[in-house]
Amino acid sequence: QVQLVESGGGLVQPGGSLRLSCAGSGIFFSISDLGWYRQAPGKQRELVATITRGGSTNYADSVKGRFTISRDSAKNTAYLQMTSLKPEDTAVYYCNLKRFADYWGQGTQVTVSS
Numbered sequence: 681q682v683q684l685v686e687s688g689g690g691l692v693q694p695g696g697s698l699r700l701s702c703a704g705s706g707i708f709f710s711i712s713d714l715g716w717y718r719q720a721p722g723k724q725r726e727l728v729a730t731i732t733r734g735g736s737t738n739y740a741d742s743v744k745g746r747f748t749i750s751r752d753s754a755k756n757t758a759y760l761q762m763t764s765l766k767p768e769d770t771a772v773y774y775c776n777l778k779r780f781a782d783y784w785g786q787g788t789q790v791t792v793s794s
Contacts, residue, residue: 681705681706682704682705682706682708682709682777682779682783683704683705683706684702684703684704684775684776684777684783684784684785685702685703685704685785685786686700686701686702686773686774686775686785686786686787686788687700687701687703687788688700688701688788689773689788689789689790690789690790690791691791691793692765692790692791692792693765693792693793693794694765694766694767694792694793694794695764695765696765696792697761697762697763697764697765698762698765698790699759699760699761699762700716700759700760700762700773700775700788700790701757701758701759702714702716702757702758702759702760702775702785703755703756703757704756704757704758704775704777705756708777708779709753709756709777710733710753710756711733711779712733712777712778712779713730713731713732713733713777713778713779714730714731714749714751714758714775714776714777714778715727715728715729715730715731715749715775715776715777715778716728716729716730716749716758716760716773716774716775716776717773717774717776718769718771718772718773718774718790719771719772719774719787720768720770720771720772723771725774726740727740728740728743728747728749728760728773729743729747729748729749729760730749731749731750731751731758735751737749742768743762743769746762746763746764746765747760747761747762747763748760748761749761758775760773762790765790765792766792767792767793768792769790769792770790770791770792770793771789771790772787772788772789772790773787773788773789773790774787
């Protein structure tokens with residue numbers, strides 16, 4: 681059974697930074713591809729960033745150069761470091777694990793506002 685728990689969201693001013701964490705359980709965490717997605721009110725869920733089991737990363741154009749995805753397999757944790765935040769980054773952020781199926785966390789709210 682895979683469980684994912686996100687944390688680290690909150691309210692931040694434009695230009696600020698946040699680091700999201702995704703703590704995973706289950707034997708597959710360290711050998712699975714991981715990702716961060718987000719969903720803003722009234723919009724579809726969209727890909728933010730992914731990281732493979734080997735450490736290769738991919739980013740949405742809208743966050744390239746501002747966000748960094750990483751993982752610590754020893755701690756079964758994935759991270760999303762977000763810098764230079766913009767109001768349009770406001771959304772619920774979800775952690776995703778892909779291993780024969782998609783697994784999701786409950787999400788953490790990020791609000792960028794002055």
